[in-house]
Amino acid sequence: MSVSIPAPRSQRIDPKYKRGPKSHGSFEKLAWLFMRLSGVVLIVLIFGHLFTNLMVGEGISGIGFGFVAGKWASPLWQFWDLALLWLAMLHGANGVRTVINDYAEKHATRAWLKGILYVATIFIIVLGSLVIFTFDPCVTGSQLQQCL
Amino acid sequence: MSTELPEPPSKIELKPGVGGGGEIPSFDITLRVRRFLPEATADAYWEDFKLTMYGTDRVLDALHKVKWEHDGSLSFRRSCAHGVCGSDAMRINGRNRLACKTLLKDLDTSKPITVEAIKGLPLEKDLIVDMEPFFQSYREIMPFLISKGHEPTKERYQSAEDHAKFDDTTKCILCAACTSSCPVFWTDGQYFGPAAIVNAHRFIFDSRDDAGDMRLEILNDKEGVWRCRTTFNCSEACPRGIQVTKAIAEVKQAILSRTV
Structure with a gap:
């Protein structure tokens, strides 16, 4: 007489350990360090940016095309804004990258989300850098004095 | 042959009603256990047990009471039961604790006490996970210790x-x-x-x-x-x-x- 015992319904846990292979290089260490260093620099850059735009002179009502044109006539503000753009974008993108790594569970989801993130980051950095360096205050119809 | 030992000099006569352990307070609790029986069901589910426990009892004692007196199929790990072996880590009221070090009286006994397996490791049965x-x-x-050079003849010295x-x-x-x-x-x-x-x-x-x-x-x-x-x-x-x-x-x- 034979008794058939149904197989257990739990998916048998594979005794093999499914950890990925060891990584090479120190990218994560450098990324961790970058977050801390760029964070400190960003505090200075952001509050300097907010102070000059909102507290000095006419404040928020003075901000316009002419105000930006005036600021970017000075190499200091060109450098300030470029540093702000690059550091904020890389800092933010790396933060979102770690969030994706922590929360996305499937490799494909991770790859897609990170792909979109990288494309968006590079696009904004390139576009922003181009605007800062090729900015021409004398667009058609400009009312600025030096263009008239 | 037995000889009567003299009373120790430290013995103090107490009046009746003074001292003594007194009665340990007892209270009713609801133990809500996350059950998973792979032979019976595909999914895990909550099961409530109504128990009368004492002020000196721990969550582990409640689990023992369930296993020994209510439902023998409840599975969990424990070994020393005194917080040394580290076998009975589980999620108690949503926090990872050792069942043998968590006194019931320290938890809110007016509400059900939830007990689950620890998260993030493959669940095998009830409170047991694949470690x-x-x-x-x-x-x-x-x-483990990895040391270079000659082994010292006596011991490896280390300052405080x-x-x-x-x-x-x-x-x-x-x-x-x-x-x-x-x-x-x-x-x-x-x-x-x-x-x-x-x-x-x-x-x-x-x-x-x-x-x-x-x-x-x-x-x-x-x-x-x-x-x-x-x-x-x-x-x-x-x-x-x-x-x-x-x-x-x-x-x-x-x-x-x-x-x-």
């Missing part, structure tokens, strides 16, 4: 100051309460986890050990210390009170100061 992934990452950090550097992390009992409380570990189980880093810390900062650099290199992995988000869940969960997040931060500092 293999946990021990795999523990083995990877080489948790040198010992103090890693004294905290020697207390680990490998119960997995920290690793299974870590949200980064829950994601995909690839992160080394706090317990492995704590046990690496124990040897990295040991003056008698010579393989600190090797262990730091292992933990410099993309799944190593840099995945720690300092949420402090591990420090909160540790039944031995190890400052786990602090130990991880010290390993981060050691990696930076050695290689930058």
Whole structure:
């Protein structure tokens, strides 16, 4: 007489350990360090940016095309804004990258989300850098004095 | 043959009604256990047990009462039952605790006390999980003394100051309460986890050990210390009170100061 015992319904846990292979290089260490260093620099850059735009002179009502044109006539503000753009974008993108790594569970989801993130980051950095360096205050119809 | 022993001189006569242990207060609790019986059902479910317990009882005693008097199919791990072996780590009211160190009277007994298996490791039955992934990452950090040169004839000397550097992390009992409380570990189980880093810390900062650099290199992995988000869940969960997040931060500092 034979008794058939149904197989257990739990998916048998594979005794093999499914950890990925060891990584090479120190990218994560450098990324961790970058977050801390760029964070400190960003505090200075952001509050300097907010102070000059909102507290000095006419404040928020003075901000316009002419105000930006005036600021970017000075190499200091060109450098300030470029540093702000690059550091904020890389800092933010790396933060979102770690969030994706922590929360996305499937490799494909991770790859897609990170792909979109990288494309968006590079696009904004390139576009922003181009605007800062090729900015021409004398667009058609400009009312600025030096263009008239 | 027995001889009557004289009364000890320290004996104090008490008036009736004074002293004594008195009656231990008893109270009714609802123990809500997350059951998973792979032979019977495909999904886990909650099961309530109404129990009368005493003020001296722990969650482990409640589980014993269920297993011995109500439902023998309830499965959980325990060995020493006194907070030393680290077998009975589980989620009690949503927090990782040792069932043998959690007194029922310290919990809110007016509401059901929930007991689940620890998270992030494959569930086998009821409160039992497969600990293999946990021990795999523990083995990877080489948790044993590696020394170079000649073996001393007597003992390996160490100053009290040198010992103090890693004294905290020697207390680990490998119960997995920290690793299974870590949200980064829950994601995909690839992160080394706090317990492995704590046990690496124990040897990295040991003056008698010579393989600190090797262990730091292992933990410099993309799944190593840099995945720690300092949420402090591990420090909160540790039944031995190890400052786990602090130990991880010290390993981060050691990696930076050695290689930058």
